[in-house]
Amino acid sequence: MSEDRLISNQRRAKSTKGFSWVLALASVALGLSFFVPTNYYITRPGSAIDLAPMIEVEGGKKDETGTFMLTTVRMGEANLAWYVYAQVSPDAELMQKELVVSQGESNEDFVKREQAVMDNSQKLAEAVAFKLAGYDVKVEKQGVWVMGTIDGYPAKKELKIGDVITSVDGVPTPEAKDLLQILSKKKAGDTVLLAYVRDGQEAKTMLTLVTLPESKSVGIGVRPDNKQNIVIPKKVNIASQGIGGPSAGLMMTLEIYDQLKTDADMTKGYRIAGTGTIALDGTVGRIGGINHKVVAADKAGADIFFAPQDTPGADSNYEEALATAKRIGTKMRIVPVKTVNDAVAYLNEQPKKPS
Template sequence: MSEEQLYANRRRSTGTRGFSWILALVFVLLGISFFVPTNYYVSRPGSAIELGPMIQVEGGKKDDTGSFMLTTVRMGEANLLWYWYAKMAQDVELLPKELVVGKGEDSEDFIRREQAVMDNSQKIAEAVAFRLAGFEVKIEKQGVWVMGTLEGFPAHKALQIGDVITYVDEVRTSEAKDLLTALSTKKAGDQVEITYTRDGQEAKTMLTLEPLPESKSVGIGVRPDNKQEIIIPKEVTIASQGIGGPSAGLMMTLEIYDQLNTETDLTKGYKIAGTGTISLDGKVGRIGGINQKVIAADKAGAEIFFAPQDTPDTSSNYEEALATAKRIGTSMKVVPIKTVEEAITYLNGQKPKST
């Protein structure tokens, strides 16, 4: 072998070893990035899930030719790898941790709150659907729902997300405004007896009132919501499969209403996805991650997508959804919705899909 050939072989061998070292370093850095936390959560497109198999209404029909689907996003704490991926990917979003979990909260608190909100959304969906179908619905106020606690305040150690405050010093607190009224005459340093329920069990605790941040009033440091019992004339079973949050409210309402409406097929044979919170008056509210939900619906083959028209300008959920639909080139029709009645009217006006 000539001297030139020996030199060329040696150079190739050196280059190969150098490339191997670089490759090994890349893999090491990637491995390390899995364990490096950031102060962000990452959300990305989730899935579109048919509601028919999830929801069962007593005596309801399930012979639709189409389907209603809820849409989800996937969310979790972002390690360094996910952080840099989200910086480069168009449909992956970084959310500052304090926007997802409150100060002093952790992922378990977030999951507990999301599940509590989902439970409430289910009950409201039942009430709205039954009322629209002509049934009588009774609503009984149960107390003040704890949706979060403030770090450094007495409630942070004593109460949990999902607890329901029923009395303050033996004065009934049927809703959030009752809690505010009960504390309005108190001053910092006063103690109050809080009666609450957790997992169906009643308990009591003594808490000392403290000045609330950016407020002239005092409190125990909770983020309150109203907890109510909704009484409907038929049993509804919803297997939400661990899905949390309030954004499935609209689509659950439509599925329940459709099962109650035994004479017609509201889907008309279409695959219908969408998103939006639901309130007791039937209004549809804004949600997060609308662009990611449009992508999830498109991948699932949805033909219609209901999006909240929460504002009259370009910042509305509908306009965001429409922009994403145009960008990804989907044939799915994005429909603006302000109320459940609008969604029902739209579907009633569609011709049955030809097969």
């Protein structure tokens, strides 16, 4: 072997050894990045899930030739690896932790809150669907539902997610607006007597009002919602499979209504996805992460996607959905809806999907 060839082989060996060290260090760094926390949550496209297998209406008919689908967003705490991924992926977003969970709220509390909101959304969907189908629906306002408490504020030590505030100083609070109205007449340092229900048991507690964060108003530090007892004439079973949040309200309403409407198949062979909260009057409300839900629906082969037309202009859910649809080049139709009646009217106008 010549001296030149020997030197060349030695250099090649050193180069290979150096590259191996770099690769090893990079692998270690990548592995460690999964254990480095950040102050962010990451959201990504979830899935589009057929609703018919999840919902069973007593006496209803499942004759759909197509399907209604709810859409989901994957969300979780972002470690350093996910943080870096979100910087380069068009289908991932970062949200500051405080925008997702309340100050001092644990992940367990967050999951509880999301599940409670889903339960409420299911009841609203049932009420709206039965009203659409011509049935009598009774709605009893039960009080102010505690959806979360703020760390460092009076309610944190006394109230839990799921509690229902029924009165303040003996004055009934059938809705969240009633609680806010009563407290708006008081000042920081005032003490109030709250009556509430927890797990079916009545209880009372004294709380001292404080000035709320980023606000001049006073309060006790809760995330309020309306708790209602909705009575419908038939039984509905909804297996939500651990999915949380209120955004499936519209699509659950359509599935329940279609099962009640036994004389016609509303889907007409189409795969219909969408999103949006539902109110008792049938209004469809704004949701978060609609861009991810459009991607999920497209991957599931949806033909139609209902998007809330919540505000006029470029900031609406509908416009955001349109922009995402254009970015990914989907053939799926993005349809704006302000109410559930808009969605029903659109489907009624469609011809049957060609075989």
